[in-house]
Amino acid sequence: MITTSEKMAVILTENGNVPFGAVFTGRLLAHVSGYHVARMIAVVNGRDESSVQWDELNLYATDSGKYICQRVTGQAGEQDIYQGEALDSEDEVIKFFGNGWLARELLIEASLKS
Template sequence: MNVLAISEDEFNDLTFTYSVETINEEFQEHERQTGYNQDGDDEFETCFESWVGGSCTAKSGELTVEFGWMANGGDETYQAAHDFEITIERDDCSSCDFTLIGFKLVDEDGDELADWVINELLREKFNGCEWECLVEAELPKAEITCIDIDEDSDMKTYEIHIDDEPNIRFTGEHIASASSSDNQAVSGSYSGDVGRWTELKLYKTKGGKYICQQIGRTRWQGEHDRFSGKVCETVDEVIKFFGHRWLAKELYEYAGISDAVEVD
């Protein structure tokens, strides 16, 4: 089989078409040990194993390049697990990450390029190309719970994040918010925890349901914001979700919700 010698400039002028294949994947929720509590018992937290791997074939006429790819998602939340970063996989078995079929890459003297030069050249050529869109189409998608959706309504369509569950998408209106502060100097709303604070948000859908969301914010490195939420049919369910803390009572006041027990 004749192997065509191609210079860097000639290679960069080539136009490729792509096909991708998924070879293996791991996408599941599981528990991991984070340490020990005060009693010496194991402590665990929920995390995700989220990655997909495969191969890509790039063709330009009779010339072919094959390489592996990896798509790695986050491990902290359900949503982060679906936020994939796609990269060209590095070959652990040889010094070249690409397989060239039907040609070789040469310098201006006709000598074959070193593997590290080929890696640099081909990564620059293929990073951000159409094959990544083909991979994205094959990756797991986060589910979304849709409620009272009406795109033609004058109301706004929202999508709120919920950790470890599908996001909630709905058409409606934002009716109230309340927030504590991580600043000790802010009298009356200090969260009691430097660098951390809480936001409460309440929405009402076009169909009359309530959407509750609580966000635990953090400025600490290594921590991430925490999102929880619920779809409620009644005001009583809203109060059950947010509770009776001072911040929740502030939210109810803004929303015009009565949180009082009537006594004869």
């Protein structure tokens, strides 16, 4: 299991197989997933669970002082879609993730301003 204090090398990808171009040494600041909430909403509304779509958000800090932001959109039976950016400031991180409930959870876990 990766903890926030471990050093690691990470490769981010976009659209499944195309390299995002970020290989770095750093640490995971926060990870949140909307899977369980999306699944619960589908079940409550009588929808097929296989149609559930969710986001997972990851925030890393590099040893060089940048933030690596990653959004992974998943859907059962489909290839995950990856988006990512290397950013310089907390304000840029907030702009990348937006102000939805999942983004707010990520910022709280990472102890960043929201």
